Every structure is written in C-alpha cells, then in structure tokens.
Amino acid sequence: MMFDLRTPRVISALVLREMSTTYGRSAAGYLWAVAEPVAGIAILTAAFSFMLRDPPIGNSFALFYATGLLPFLMYMGVSGKVSQAIQFSRPLLSYPRLTFLDAVFARFLLNAITQLVVAFSVLGALLLAQDTRPVIDFGAIFLSFAMALSFAFGIGALNCLLFAFLPSWQMIWAVMNRPSFLISGIFFTYDSMPAVVQKFLWFNPLIHVIGQMRKGVYPTYSGVYVTPWYVFLCAAIPAVAGIFFLRRYHKKILNEM
Template identity: 50%
Template sequence: MDGTLSPVKARRFPTLRAITALLLREMATTYGRSPGGYAWAVLEPVAALAVLSVAFSIAFASPALGSNFPLFYATGYLPFMMYSQLSAKIGQAIRFSKPLLFYPAATYSDALFARWILGVLTHLSIFVIVLTGIVQIFGLTPILNIPALVNAVAMAALLALGVGTLNCFLSSMFPVWEQVWVIVNRPFFIISGVFFLFENMPEPVRALLWFNPLAHVIGEMRRAVYASYDGAFVSPVYVYSVALGSLILGLVFLNRYHRVILNER
C-alpha cells in the first residue's frame, strides 16, 4: 500500500463535495464575508412588514384574520418572499456558476441544488427570527399547527425549485425570457393572498385565484398559525404537482441543452 487514494475512493461523493463547494461560494458572494449581508436578509422582510402593518392599520381597524397586523402580513409575505427570491436565485444558477461548470466535478444540477439549499436554510432562519420576534414583541400566544407549518414551507421551497429550474433553462436559452418573467410574475404579489383571505374574494375571482399555487402556500401558512382558520381550499397535491412538473420539465430540458448553454458566450 503506497497510501495513495484509489480512483474509486477519490471519486466518492463527488456531487456532495461539488454542492458543498458551490454552497460555500454562494455564501461568500451572496452575503459577503461579514454578518451585514445576513443581517440585511432579516431586516428586509422586517422593514416590509412594518410598512405594510402601518399602512393598513391606518385604513382598517383590524386585519382580515386575527387582530395583529404584523403577524397577518408575515404569514403571507414570508412564504411569498421565500418562493420569489429562491426561484429567482435558482433561475440564475447556471449563469452565476458557469465558469465552474466546465470542470467535470461540477454539474448544472449541483449549481441548482447548492443555491436551493442555501436559500432554504436562509429563509428558514428568517421565518424563525421574524415570527418569534413578532410573537415576543406583541405578547402573542399562537397555537401552531406544526405539520401545516412544515407543509407550507415545503410547498414554497419545492415550488421555488421547480419554477426556478424551468426558468433557468428558459432564461439561459432565451435571454428575453428573464424580462418577460419579471412582468408576468409581478402581479402575483397582489393576487396570492398576502393582503387578503382567499375566502373573502367574490366567487368569479376566487375560482381563478385557486389556480395560483402561491395562494395555497399562503393559505397553508395561515392555517398553521391561526387555529381558527380552516383553509379548506388549500390543495397540497396541486402545489406539489405544479412544482414537480416544473422541476422535471426543467431538468429534462437542461439535461438536453446544458452543453449548448455552457458553450454560449
């Protein structure tokens, strides 16, 4: 035995090593080498929730559910932000890591999952910090439905992965798609239920809003936080179907065209 690693041992867990390396690179470039980057990741939703709470508390005596404006808007804004920011990050994964993807040790799927894992961990931390802060500051005693809470986060995370993966292919092959998607995606902040309850919408509108998977994600999140909220319209099967369908379609196209994308200048 000369002490050298065999080719089999040297190649053991290459995907895990590649994802870890890409994840560490993401942490350094996205949030910087100081705590300030992570602090802003928390301060951004806090500032948005403060503005929403103050603005709507002037116009309305109470939110559509419960009596606390910050908690109501947090249960809508936080899952929406998780989906929106995470899907956008994944959509740019190949472009961001393109120089590294020419090495055989790293693949396009490594780049996608590295961004997804870091984003999920970051947003989970934001969820805990913001919701705990609201509960402590306002002296609230919510009875959390933990299975529904886990399901809401899982739906938001998987939907972001699916949509982001499909958009990664589309924006890489057709650069104009990135601008088109920004325009198409913009109204979802208004129509996903961040500001209102799905049940409060009139029937013709409600029937159309049901097909928005984000409305189900936010409905599940509110069902997890508000014990009195039923959220009967929520269909996890529909959300997971959209998420997995988008993910499979995106991976199929990326597997077929990733070399074309990487060789473009």
C-alpha cells in the same frame, strides 16, 4: 449524471462560494436578508392599520401580513436565485467535475436554508411579542414552507433553462411575475373574495401556500380551499422539465453562453 461521492463535496464547495459571494464574510449580508421581510411587514402594517380597523384574521396586523409575506418572499427569493444558477456559476461550468445540476442544487440548498432561518426568526419574534399565547400548528407551518420551496425549485429550474436559451425571457418573466404580489393573498384572505374571483385565484399556487401558513398560525382559520397536492404538482412539472432538458442540452447551453 450518476450520483457519486464527489457530488456532496462539489455542492458543499459551491455553497461556500455562494455564501461568500452573496452574503460576504461579515454578518451585514445576513442582516439584510432579515431586514427585507421586517421592513416589508412594517410598511404593510403601518399602511393598512390606518385604513382598516382590524386585520382580516386575528388582532395583529403585523402577524397577519407576516404570514403572507414570509412564504411569498421565500418563494420569490429561492426561485430567483435558482433561476440564475447557470449565470452565476458560468465560469466554473467548464470543469468536468461540475455539472449544471450541482450548481442548481447548491443555489437552492443555501437559499432555502437562509430563507427558513429568516422566516422562523421573524415569525418567532412576532409570536413572542403577542399579548396572548397563540396556539401554533408547526406541522401546518412546515408544510407551507415545503410547498413554497418546492414551487420555488420547480419554477427556478425551468427558468434556469429558459434564461439560458432565451435571454429575453428573463425580462418577460420579471414583468409576468409582478402581479403575483397582489393576487397571492398577502393583503387579503381567499375566503373574503367574491366567488367569481375565487375561481381564478384558486389556480395560483401561492394562494394555497399562504393559506396553509395561516392555518398553522390561526387555529380558527379553516382554509378548506388549500390543496397541497396541487402546489406539489405545479412544482413537479416544471422541475422535471427543467432538469431533464438541462441534462439533455447542457453542452449546447455551455457552448452558446
């Protein structure tokens, strides 16, 4: 597919359609996008503050769990939306001016922007509520979100292909992805785990994403294990594979769906 002047207009139209369909025409749809992480942080804070005397880092349970949950939900939300791009835009794909890549990029763009606005809003509110003025490394936070979004796009692009060819993969992936909530460092820090466990956890890209986020919020947290290039590599491989095969087999996918 050659990039031309019509492509931005097509993607913009798809973004507007996605906004109307997903979030509706009122503010209630966007409030739900904010309510999900807020509710999650509140539940984790209430549950663990009764069991633990102090959070693993800092003195705020809410801030600690926010630094884990926000990038995790960003990955989950964006990857899930991108994975369903073909299914969502199926009625429009018969039009010659609309390509699979337009549908994928439009879904990624809208949901990435939405997740970024939500994450900065929630994180900003929590930081303002702190008794002390925290020292924030915005570069580290932006890098964490870039890692989360790139990994989300890569997984989403590959799953977009697999969902089209293997409908059962959608259920299999949902089951396989469930443990990620427990092993990505939302409740704990990588450094607090035994060495034998760290060897396995290191290969989870989300461990690096969340560790990078905590480096940006907690100046004393070193996070020496965080390896951004590894996350970007884990994002690039499925992204290239997914886009390549979507372009190669898009006609076959359209005829079989």
